[in-house]
Amino acid sequence: MRFPLLLAGLALLVVALFAGSLLVGPAGIAPARALAALVRGEGLAETLVMREIRLPRALLAVMIGASLGLAGAAMQGYLRNPLAEPGLIGISGSAALGAVLALHTGLAAAFALALPLAALAGAVVAVGLILALAGRTGGSITLILAGIAVSAMAGALTSLVLNLSPNPFAAAEIVFWMMGSLADRSMVHVWLALPFMAVGWALLATLGRGLDALTLGEDAAATLGVSLTRLRLMLIGGTACVVGAGTAVAGAIGFVGLVVPHILRPFVGARPSRLLAASALGGAAMLLAADIAVRLVLPERDLKLGVLTALVGAPLFLHLIYRTRREGL
Amino acid sequence: MPVLRRASDLAAFAVALFCAAAASAGPPERVVSINLCTDQLAMMLAAPGQLVSVSHVAADPRVSPLAEEAAGFHLNRGQAEDVHALQPDLVLAGPYTSRYTVDLLRRLGVEVRELPVAGRLADIPGTIAQMGAWLGRESAAEALIAEFEAGLARLTPEPGTRPRAVLHYANNYTSGAGTLADEILGLAGFVNIAAEEGISGGGTLAMERILMLAPDLVITGQRYPGASRAEAVLDHPAMQTLRARRASGVSDADWVCGTPHVLSALARLVSLHAEVR
Numbered sequence: 001m002r003f004p005l006l007l008a009g010l011a012l013l014v015v016a017l018f019a020g021s022l023l024v025g026p027a028g029i030a031p032a033r034a035l036a037a038l039v040r041g042e043g044l045a046e047t048l049v050m051r052e053i054r055l056p057r058a059l060l061a062v063m064i065g066a067s068l069g070l071a072g073a074a075m076q077g078y079l080r081n082p083l084a085e086p087g088l089i090g091i092s093g094s095a096a097l098g099a100v101l102a103l104h105t106g107l108a109a110a111f112a113l114a115l116p117l118a119a120l121a122g123a124v125v126a127v128g129l130i131l132a133l134a135g136r137t138g139g140s141i142t143l144i145l146a147g148i149a150v151s152a153m154a155g156a157l158t159s160l161v162l163n164l165s166p167n168p169f170a171a172a173e174i175v176f177w178m179m180g181s182l183a184d185r186s187m188v189h190v191w192l193a194l195p196f197m198a199v200g201w202a203l204l205a206t207l208g209r210g211l212d213a214l215t216l217g218e219d220a221a222a223t224l225g226v227s228l229t230r231l232r233l234m235l236i237g238g239t240a241c242v243v244g245a246g247t248a249v250a251g252a253i254g255f256v257g258l259v260v261p262h263i264l265r266p267f268v269g270a271r272p273s274r275l276l277a278a279s280a281l282g283g284a285a286m287l288l289a290a291d292i293a294v295r296l297v298l299p300e301r302d303l304k305l306g307v308l309t310a311l312v313g314a315p316l317f318l319h320l321i322y323r324t325r326r327e328g329l
Numbered sequence: 330m331p332v333l334r335r336a337s338d339l340a341a342f343a344v345a346l347f348c349a350a351a352a353s354a355g356p357p358e359r360v361v362s363i364n365l366c367t368d369q370l371a372m373m374l375a376a377p378g379q380l381v382s383v384s385h386v387a388a389d390p391r392v393s394p395l396a397e398e399a400a401g402f403h404l405n406r407g408q409a410e411d412v413h414a415l416q417p418d419l420v421l422a423g424p425y426t427s428r429y430t431v432d433l434l435r436r437l438g439v440e441v442r443e444l445p446v447a448g449r450l451a452d453i454p455g456t457i458a459q460m461g462a463w464l465g466r467e468s469a470a471e472a473l474i475a476e477f478e479a480g481l482a483r484l485t486p487e488p489g490t491r492p493r494a495v496l497h498y499a500n501n502y503t504s505g506a507g508t509l510a511d512e513i514l515g516l517a518g519f520v521n522i523a524a525e526e527g528i529s530g531g532g533t534l535a536m537e538r539i540l541m542l543a544p545d546l547v548i549t550g551q552r553y554p555g556a557s558r559a560e561a562v563l564d565h566p567a568m569q570t571l572r573a574r575r576a577s578g579v580s581d582a583d584w585v586c587g588t589p590h591v592l593s594a595l596a597r598l599v600s601l602h603a604e605v606r
Binding site: 025026045049108168176184 | 499500501532533535536537538540541543553554555556557558559560561562565566567570571574
């Protein structure tokens with residue numbers, strides 16, 4: 001009975017933070033008027049602020065946070081390695097490279113879906129590379145090294161594309177693509193990302209049973225009728241969909257997929273399937289909180305989300321590496 | 330060693346002689362400009378053949394009102410090596426030109442003059458006169474100043490209401506109190522809401538604030554080629570809705586430098602003012 005309680009608690013937290021995200025902003029609209037504007041469209045300026053600026057921002061925080069939490073939990077379950085996280089092992093970085101290529105070749109301007117599709121392609125290449133280089137038999141060190149290589153390559157190529165752009169603002173946006181931000185996004189971005197994310201969520205949600213079986217070992221999982229090949233394909237497809245779509249509209253946001261499953265793991269026992277659902281809600285809550293914080297800490301500066309998530313996540317990552325080493329893995 | 334020392338002494342002597350010759354002569358004969366604003370003033374004032382090269386930015390119609398004229402000159406990229414190779418006897422720079430470039434050119438014996446930025450309309454005649462004096466074109470400068478002052482006098486603000494305006498550039502950047510853009514807005518009869526919001530100089534104004542302040546006129550920054558997230562705010566659905574319901578204009582090349590071209594920007598704003606009223 002503890003698990004439904006945990007999910008209900010996390011869902012309540014997400015709802016509260018979602019409401020908070022809608023109410024925080026430089027326009028300074030009183031909560032009652034904000035609600036009237038959002039629901040009934042009262043007041044032209046208030047309605048524009050609520051429906052076109054704050055609502056997409058809050059929705060994207062939920063969607064991207066849930067995606068990152070889910071993808072982190074799924075990768076960690078499959079690789080049985082707590083260090084696997086889309087941002088750290090270069091999947092987000094490669095998705096950003098795909099998005100930047102689509103934007104700066106003019107492909108995204110000619111055909112709107114090119115942006116998420118290119119990011120998805122970048123993410124597929126990265127997940128494929130990581131699983132090929134550091135599959136289930138490679139240890140933590142191989143995974144981290146492969147991740148560093150993929151991240152470095154993707155980061156360098158992203159910077160190169162942005163530096164070659166004729167646009168004077170492009171080079172300054174390297175930091176956006178590497179750290180991520182939800183400032184001034186619109187409903188266009190929500191609709192662009194949502195279909196890909198929905199497919200990815202569906203793919204990742206079906207992994208639960210297979211990941212549970214995998215905790216007993218590969219042979220035991222095979223006797224239970226779990227196909228490892230199918231599991232791996234679903235994982236690659238699902239992760240690429242959610243991380244690709246999220247990165248295409250908000251840049252690469254790291255550490256959410258690491259911190260959230262790590263905090264929630266003790267509460268769900270040794271059940272990866274339960275961790276998937278809990279991490280999706282936890283990821284949404286963490287990104288909503290981070291996005292509220294960037295608006296409260298430096299309201300006029302567009303502080304990047306990745307700055308906050310890394311400040312929380314990097315010490316935890318070091319701690320995890322230390323513990324992994326002590327356990328001799 | 331003595332031979333080497335003598336050779337270096339000789340070189341130093343030659344450089345000194347060359348500089349002295351350059352400094353003592355009359356008006357400069359090979360002028361190179363490496364700053365967009367000095368490019369424009371030099372093109373307007375220089376004698377035929379006197380100006381050798383202008384910066385490549387001057388040939389970009391998005392920021393330079395004299396882009397067509399600039400295409401007729403050699404275009405430099407403002408690097409010391411490329412400028413030095415043109416053998417100029419005067420290099421025109423702005424106060425924000427790279428210190429390294431200016432210092433290096435001076436060490437190479439090239440005379441570099443830095444024109445201060447005209448931060449107010451009242452500074453413009455002074456900068457024209459300064460440029461005229463450097464180029465030995467005082468009479469051309471006087472004529473340009475007279476033309477500018479007459480043009481400015483013709484564009485006096487119309488009495489009546491003062492509609493509220495905002496300048497919305499990439500990254501939600503705006504111009505507040507004390508800027509040339511703010512002065513142009515005021516002279517055309519508008520109130521700059523960024524200045525009302527307490528922004529002085531350049532600063533950012535969140536889209537939410539702009540929407541809540543509901544300005545009567547939105548002046549948008551121009552777009553550059555290629556994609557950027559910074560410029561995406563200009564096409565945000567909320568800003569598009571605001572612009573569709575209010576008057577809108579574009580801040581273009583005429584707004585960039587404190588030269589007589591600001592009068593074209595001012596003239597367009599004055600006609601917008603009549604429209605908004």
